[in-house]
Each structure stands twice: as C-alpha cells, then as structure tokens.
Amino acid sequence: MLNRLRRWLSPDLAIDLGTANTLVAIQGEGVVLDEPSVVALQQGSRKVLGRGTAVGKLAKQMLGRTPDSIIAVRPIQDGVITDFELCEAMLRYFIQKAGRTTPGFRPNVVIAVPGSITNVEKRAVFNSAERAGAGRVYLIDESKAASIGAGLPISEPLASMICDIGGGTTEVAVLSLAEIVSSKSLRVAGDELDQAIVDYMKQHFALRIGEQSAEQLKIKIGCAYPLDQEQTCEIRGLDIVSGVPRKAIVTSEQIREALRQPLENIMTCIKSVIEQCDPELVADLSDTGMVLSGGTALLPGLSLLFQEQLGIPVRVAKDPLRAVVRGAAICIEHLAQWKDGLETSNRNL
Ligand code: ADP
Ligand code: MG
Numbered sequence: 078m079l080n081r082l083r084r085w086l087s088p089d090l091a092i093d094l095g096t097a098n099t100l101v102a103i104q105g106e107g108v109v110l111d112e113p114s115v116v117a118l119q120q121g122s123r124k125v126l127g128r129g130t131a132v133g134k135l136a137k138q139m140l141g142r143t144p145d146s147i148i149a150v151r152p153i154q155d156g157v158i159t160d161f162e163l164c165e166a167m168l169r170y171f172i173q174k175a176g177r178t179t180p181g182f183r184p185n186v187v188i189a190v191p192g193s194i195t196n197v198e199k200r201a202v203f204n205s206a207e208r209a210g211a212g213r214v215y216l217i218d219e220s221k222a223a224s225i226g227a228g229l230p231i232s233e234p235l236a237s238m239i240c241d242i243g244g245g246t247t248e249v250a251v252l253s254l255a256e257i258v259s260s261k262s263l264r265v266a267g268d269e270l271d272q273a274i275v276d277y278m279k280q281h282f283a284l285r286i287g288e289q290s291a292e293q294l295k296i297k298i299g300c301a302y303p304l305d306q307e308q309t310c311e312i313r314g315l316d317i318v319s320g321v322p323r324k325a326i327v328t329s330e331q332i333r334e335a336l337r338q339p340l341e342n343i344m345t346c347i348k349s350v351i352e353q354c355d356p357e358l359v360a361d362l363s364d365t366g367m368v369l370s371g372g373t374a375l376l377p378g379l380s381l382l383f384q385e386q387l388g389i390p391v392r393v394a395k396d397p398l399r400a401v402v403r404g405a406a407i408c409i410e411h412l413a414q415w416k417d418g419l420e421t422s423n424r425n426l
Contacts, residue, residue: 087183087184090187091104091409092168094153094164094188096266097151097244100402101402102405112132113134113136115150116167118147133170140289161205169209172206185212187412187419202216203216216421218260219241221257221404223401225403226404227370227404232255236362237365238350238351238389240368241374242267247265247343249261251350251354251362253358259351259358260350263346270373274335277331277332281331282314284323294332299333299377302379304377309327310326312325347383366392380393
C-alpha cells in the first residue's frame with residue numbers, strides 16, 4: 078500500500094540518454110518525453126539560456142544558426158559525455174519536465190548508457206541523476222535495453238543479436254541467457270552519415286551545406302539499397318567557388334553513394350561481433366538473425382543491405398527510435414527480475 082502511494086507520488090522513470098535524442102518513460106504511462114539532447118548557452122557563461130526554452134527541441138533549432146552570443150551544444154557526443162555540467166543540467170530539466178516529482182520523494186531511475194562508457198562517465202551519470210532528483214539509479218547497457226525493447230528472448234539459451242544505430246554510436250551485441258556474450262561500440266552512426274553527405278556535396282557539387290540540411294536530405298531521400306523508384310531533392314547551399322547561395326538537385330542514388338563508406342564501416346563492426354561468437358551461437362544466428370534499432374534503422378533499405386552482406390535474416394524493430402527506452406521501461410516495471418543485470422550507484426565503481 079505504502080509502496081503504491083510512493084509510486085503514485087513519484088513514479089519510477091526510464092531514461093534513454095542518447096547522443097541525438099533523450100527519451101523518458103514513466104512507469105505505467107509509457108514515453109512522456111522525447112527531445113533532442115541539445116542545450117543552448119550564453120557564450121562565455123555556463124548558464125543555460127532562459128527558463129525551459131534552452132533545452133531540447135528549441136535548442137536543436139539553434140544548432141548552427143546561433144548568433145555569436147549563443148552557442149547550442151550536444152553534451153553527449155559519440156556516446157561519450159563531453160560536458161558533465163551540461164549533461165547534468167539537461168538531465169535535471171528532462172527529469173523535472175517528465176516526472177511527477179513530489180518534494181521528499183525520489184523516483185527510481187533506470188538509465189540506458191552506451192556499452193563503451195567509462196567508470197568515470199558512469200559516476201558522472203549517477204551523480205547527475207541523483208543531483209537532478211533521482212532516488213536509486215540503475216544503469217543498463219543500451220544494447221541490452223534495445224533488445225528487451227525489441228522483444229527479443231534474451232533470457233533464453235539462444236543467440237539474440239541487436240544492432241542499435243543512433244546518432245553518435247552504433248552498438249552491436251549478441252546476447253544469450255540475459256548476458257552480453259559479444260559486443261562492440263563504434264563511433265560511426267547517423268552523424269557520420271550526415272557528415273558524409275556534407276563531404277559529398279562539397280566534392281561533387283562544390284556546394285557547402287550544414288549538417289542539419291544534410292540530415293534532412295538523408296531523411297528525405299537517403300537509402301542504403303536501390304529503390305524501386307529513385308528520388309530527387311532540391312538543396313540550397315553556398316557555392317564554394319563564387320561564395321553565393323545556390324540550389325542543386327540531388328538524387329537518391331547520389332546520397333546512397335555518399336553513405337556507402339560509413340555503412341561499410343558499420344558492416345565491418347557487425348561482422349567482427351559475429352566472428353567473436355562461439356560457433357553454436359553463430360549457428361543460432363542464421364535462424365534468429367539480427368534486429369536493427371535506433372533512428373538510423375529507419376534508413377530505407379538498410380536491413381536489405383545488411384541481410385545481403387551478412388547472410389542472416391535482418392529486420393527492423395517496431396518503432397526503432399523508442400526500442401531502448403521501451404526496454405529500460407520494462408526493466409523498471411519488473412525491477413526484481415532484471416535488477417541483477419543492472420549497475421547501481423553502490424559506491425564501488
Ligand atoms: P541516439 O540514440 O544517439 O540519441 P537516435 O536513436 O535517437 O540516436 O537516432 C538519431 C539518428 O537517427 C540521427 O542521426 C537521425 O538523423 C537518424 N534518423 C532519424 N530518422 C531517420 C530516418 N527516417 N532515416 C534515416 N535516419 C534517421
Ligand atoms: Mg540511442
């Protein structure tokens with residue numbers, strides 16, 4: 078009874094602290110917050126701009142568009158917290174915005190973090206969350222959360238394979254009996270695809286475009302495998318030679334060519350994770366295959382490309398952008414079952 082009252086006053090939270098997007102789910106309610114992991118700051122000061130306006134969606138619009146006096150930054154880059162203070166400010170803002178916080182009550186929080194995170198960074202996440210109002214904090218490996226969220230039977234003595242391709246990192250893992258048996262974290266994901274498009278436009282069109290425009294181009298006509306009907310898109314940029322704004326028409330084939338190299342790097346990473354597995358598990362994989370999650374899993378034709386090159390079935394998780402937070406939410410809902418596999422803030426890091 079008391080427990081139920083506590084939960085009602087301060088429901089437990091699941092957080093996917095991503096490089097591109099942060100999502101928060103509340104126990105029993107589902108995802109209540111989904112915003113870019115971006116913070117806007119006054120140049121020279123450590124103060125986050127304004128009240129409620131400088132974190133998340135609005136701050137993302139400011140990226141690359143700010144006057145000199147304001148900077149918009151992503152506190153987590155390549156899966157690593159590059160700015161602890163800002164990360165804490167962002168986490169506090171999101172927890173307060175999402176949570177039903179009641180003074181005196183602290184919610185338990187499960188936070189999904191990249192597999193490559195160091196102990197110092199773990200400590201920083203624990204501290205940030207605790208200072209932001211969390212009670213007990215549990216960390217879960219992103220790939221584990223993604224596979225639970227994708228509905229994979231990871232507790233069984235059978236290989237389950239997940240590849241979560243977000244903004245900053247790609248997390249590949251094979252799990253069996255609820256443990257990660259082989260994994261790798263690669264700093265190539267959606268951001269690198271955007272950068273590859275920026276470079277391609279410079280090289281082949283003599284046009285300078287921003288990363289946000291490149292991302293839009295990727296989402297509009299990007300693909301990893303030939304489309305039934307190839308598409309085109311108009312893009313504006315700065316002519317490198319004349320220095321004036323100019324438009325250009327880009328095709329989906331050209332974007333595919335631009336994305337080829339970074340996608341190949343991801344493929345190499347996936348192959349090396351499979352190679353590290355015991356032969357029995359590799360044999361399982363030809364049946365169970367691999368599941369894709371994370372925002373980049375939405376790139377058309379990605380599962381086809383991987384399937385062709387790896388020779389195992391590949392499918393995209395349902396609502397791939399939310400697989401990680403869904404998995405973390407399942408853990409907090411069934412904490413007793415999953416607790417052993419999570420790291421807590423026992424001061425033994
Ligand atoms: P993170 O976990 O790092 O926060 P997400 O899983 O939220 O990342 O995914 C963000 C990435 O997904 C970004 O690089 C974004 O450009 C990319 N993305 C989102 N939608 C699409 C789409 N339809 N096609 C290709 N990439 C997409
Ligand atoms: Mg993610």
